[in-house]
Amino acid sequence: MHQALYTEKRGEVIICSLCPHNCHVKKGMLGSCMSRYNNGQELIAANYGKVSALHFDPVEKKPLYHFFPGRIIFSIGSTGCNLHCLFCQNSEISQTSPDQFHSLHEYTPEDLVALARQRNENIGIAYTYNEPAVWFEFMLDIAVLSSEAGLKNVMVTNGFINPAPLDRLMPFMDAYSIDLKAFTEDFYRKVTKASLEPVKNTLQQIRRAGRHLEITNLVIPTLNDDDTIFEEMCRWISGELGADTVLHLSRYFPTYKMSIPGTPPSTLIRLRQLALKYLDYVFIGNITLPEGNDTLCNKCKKVVIRRNGYMTSADGLDNDGRCQNCGNFVAQVGSSHPGN
Numbered sequence: 001m002h003q004a005l006y007t008e009k010r011g012e013v014i015i016c017s018l019c020p021h022n023c024h025v026k027k028g029m030l031g032s033c034m035s036r037y038n039n040g041q042e043l044i045a046a047n048y049g050k051v052s053a054l055h056f057d058p059v060e061k062k063p064l065y066h067f068f069p070g071r072i073i074f075s076i077g078s079t080g081c082n083l084h085c086l087f088c089q090n091s092e093i094s095q096t097s098p099d100q101f102h103s104l105h106e107y108t109p110e111d112l113v114a115l116a117r118q119r120n121e122n123i124g125i126a127y128t129y130n131e132p133a134v135w136f137e138f139m140l141d142i143a144v145l146s147s148e149a150g151l152k153n154v155m156v157t158n159g160f161i162n163p164a165p166l167d168r169l170m171p172f173m174d175a176y177s178i179d180l181k182a183f184t185e186d187f188y189r190k191v192t193k194a195s196l197e198p199v200k201n202t203l204q205q206i207r208r209a210g211r212h213l214e215i216t217n218l219v220i221p222t223l224n225d226d227d228t229i230f231e232e233m234c235r236w237i238s239g240e241l242g243a244d245t246v247l248h249l250s251r252y253f254p255t256y257k258m259s260i261p262g263t264p265p266s267t268l269i270r271l272r273q274l275a276l277k278y279l280d281y282v283f284i285g286n287i288t289l290p291e292g293n294d295t296l297c298n299k300c301k302k303v304v305i306r307r308n309g310y311m312t313s314a315d316g317l318d319n320d321g322r323c324q325n326c327g328n329f330v331a332q333v334g335s336s337h338p339g340n
Ligand code: SF4
Pocket: 016, 017, 018, 019, 020, 021, 022, 023, 025, 030, 031, 032, 033, 034, 035, 036, 081, 082, 134
């Protein structure tokens, strides 16, 4: 049993301040994320050491397009999530507790770092599949070891985490792929059972820390595809995080508790054109379209990274990630094992 961090005991209730829900967890109960359990003495990180999935994935699948393009990353996940999105794509692992999910395997941080190092072309470890913020203690222990081994660490997250734990992770986390699910409190409250403001704070905190950051926005017809609000979001990203922040527009498909039909390609194309008024790098994902795949240098407009599905070629960049044509920095790249 592994004790959870960021807790305060008040009688039989334990307050968890890992994420902005700040749950008051009663004795014998789990927090809203179904990952932290009050055993009457302390709050237990119930999913510590428990792995639901592990794969070597293309880094583009996270999605990260400007972070070691064309490389693979060892990707791991557990169970639980502090959001309860009606359209969740991974509800079988995210909306369950470790006790209810029967295909968990036990690993130590040392085991996982050793597995990550088995493939020379691997750049590091991505914490993904379910929400890694609610795997905090285990993720932190792995990330510390992994960093010492010279591997990169990547968090694929909803960004709903309090500032202090995020700050604690920051020295060990090299890149963040953040879901910005919409740009209204109303959407977050009704569709995710959370709130927008803490996610905006997370994005700003990561930008201030200078870590690599890419944003994914899943476009759901009628719920978050309004042009005016979408433009407001893009203006905010550009102003607060920088016009060079990578934005992925992802196609939604009906799943879990949501039956709205999938996003029409024309919506994604229209929103991409709107986003390009404010942002330099906007891509379309979850669908193959002729546009919105390649990276054009934001200074000279030459194609520097070509993508065809998960086949990626960064031939237009030099070894420092600069455009071969004009010398402008575009992406973090690497041609060898970061730990070597
Ligand atoms: S991490 Fe879990 S238990 Fe802690 S506040 Fe968030 S939802 Fe509640």
